[in-house]
Amino acid sequence: MILRKTDDGMDLIRQHDHGWVSGDFAEHWKERPPSSVRFAIRYHDVGWESLDRTTTWNPESGRPFTFVDHPMQEKIVAYRKGVDWVEERDSYAACLCSRHYASFFEKATDEMAIRFLQDEQKRQERLERKMDKETRSRLAPDLALLKLCDDLSLFLCFNPPGENRHPWYRDGFHYQGQRFYPHWEESHTLRLDPNPFSASFTVRIPYERLTEAGHVVTTGTDVVRIQTGEE
Template sequence: MIVRKKGYYYVFIKQHDHGLLSGELAAQMTQPIRPLAKTLYAISHHDWGWESLDQSPLWNEETNEPYSFEDYPMLPKLEAYTDGIAKVVAHDPYAGFLCSKHYASFFTNIDDPVARKFREQEYSRQNKLRPLFTEEEEENITANFRLLRFCDDLSLALCFNEPGEEPNHPWFKDGILYQGERYQWVWEGRYHLRLIPNLFKQSFTVEIPYQVFDGYRRLVGRDVYRFTVMV
């Protein structure tokens, strides 16, 4: 879950919904993406493994607050990552490779033995998948991996903030770096925003489903954020 505290309540956005938003953002970009369908599938489904974990929130009994993806217990999180990558690989090896590369990058400088085992497992998976790729796929691995990470950040920056409010999450206050340039979401009212500098070919509307829980762990509401990305 992506969890945002709002007064006495908690706003929950499911990871896979955030992933689907990442794919929508990528699909609207002006830059050429090759191979298109496989890369968009990877970006849209990179958080597929969270689907089972996000069926119901997990609460930290010590703090009486919900776990988010940032502090979720390591073992079940890595098991979910592994399952999600495997499902994407089963659909398409190239898309699965990009997701594997994305998740392995989280643990490059972490010495936790469980995380290290996961990282080595994914390196092994990548080595087995790579000989299957076409020349076009191989040539675009680096560019598509960077695009996945960028669209992941673009989507997270939206999910971490209340619509209409300037970005305040520490990860994104200074913008999002991509290909040597920093990009920033700028709101124009509650329902319209722009990416500065612009990377999109046309204006488009996106939706983000969310749930609201109170401090007693009760579901008190659900709705959908709807807003238009302007060019």
């Protein structure tokens, strides 16, 4: 779950809904990536679907658990389940998703996290043995695109339309030696500088709005136009 603080409560956004928006960014990339890469990006958080069916509260923070503080054991089960699901459909996409999640634990000291990292490294080795040299050489740049699209979607999830208040992306987005800066043209129109997209498009982010006490006030959808500035 992704939590966005509001003036009088909070918005909750499901992880797979965020992942779907990541896929929208990939679909409109100027150099449109291959289908396996687009599949990995859109479905990289599919393992969260079961966890996000219910809202679980963190007794320490007094707010719902998010992907940041969710209990490690449940989170790792979701990660593994999601990569398994992707692998059943596309082995190259699964290798990308596995690398993405494994990168979270490169400096892990927790025994459970270390075991997950080791298991995913074995998965990657198994999948990469089936690839030719050229295909393996694409893994790093394709993973970089996955992480960028993930960040672009998180930017929209963390920030109310028209704002850039979350600290993670105030200095823009780094990708392959480039930096992209977000600019709100209007409250629901976003442009990146420089523009990396083939055409303007619209993304939709469903959310559930809660009071501080946890009562559901309403549900809604943020509709944001990603503008290239080239029309």
